[in-house]
Amino acid sequence: MEPAANLVKLSTVLPMWQADNADNFLMAWLHFHPADPWFVQVYVSGGVVTLDVPRDVLLKGLDELAVCEDLKVQPSGEPMWTLWTLTWNPDEPLTFRVPTANLRSFLAETQKLVPSGAEEFRIDWDAEAELLFEEAQEGDIP
Numbered sequence: 001m002e003p004a005a006n007l008v009k010l011s012t013v014l015p016m017w018q019a020d021n022a023d024n025f026l027m028a029w030l031h032f033h034p035a036d037p038w039f040v041q042v043y044v045s046g047g048v049v050t051l052d053v054p055r056d057v058l059l060k061g062l063d064e065l066a067v068c069e070d071l072k073v074q075p076s077g078e079p080m081w082t083l084w085t086l087t088w089n090p091d092e093p094l095t096f097r098v099p100t101a102n103l104r105s106f107l108a109e110t111q112k113l114v115p116s117g118a119e120e121f122r123i124d125w126d127a128e129a130e131l132l133f134e135e136a137q138e139g140d141i142p
Contacts, residue, residue: 009031009032009033009034010031010106010113011029011030011032012029012030012105013028013029014028014098014099014102014103014106015027015028015098016028016044016084016096016097017096018094018095018097019076019097020095026044026045026048026096027044027045028042028043028044028098029042029045030042030106031043032055032109032110032113034114037110038054038055039052039053039054039055040052040053041053042071048086049070049088051070051071053071054068055107055110056116057071057073058073058103058107059107059116060073061073061074062075062100062103062104063075070086070087071084071085071086072085072087072093073085075100076097079100080099080101081098081099081100082098082100083096083097083098084097
């Protein structure tokens with residue numbers, strides 16, 4: 001793997017409208033790092049939430065219900081919208097509409113950087129093993 005390949009980062013801003021109250025509007029920043037290609041980092045404005053979302057959940061959620069720990073992604077029934085339900089607080093899940101075209105475009109760009117199925121080839125496994133051994137020696141790993 002080329003050293004510069006780990007420095008590439010793809011980012012975009014995604015507007016979010018609360019599904020049941022379009023007056024509530026937030027922004028989400030999506031970041032994809034080819035060095036950690038299984039996840040997309042999602043930061044929601046106002047400190048609402050920061051998530052590491054599996055990229056395959058976002059991809060699958062464009063066409064059908066897909067779930068990870070703190071997020072449900074699914075089609076809205078209207079082609080221009082995808083629904084994101086933030087579930088980090090199970091008593092008060094929040095559902096937002098996000099523009100499907102923006103999300104699909106961002107995910108297509110991530111696929112150009114690291115195609116699905118090629119993620120493991122982007123990881124520097126020697127560096128990861130070395131980090132684990134260092135943490136174990138420092139007592140960080142039980």
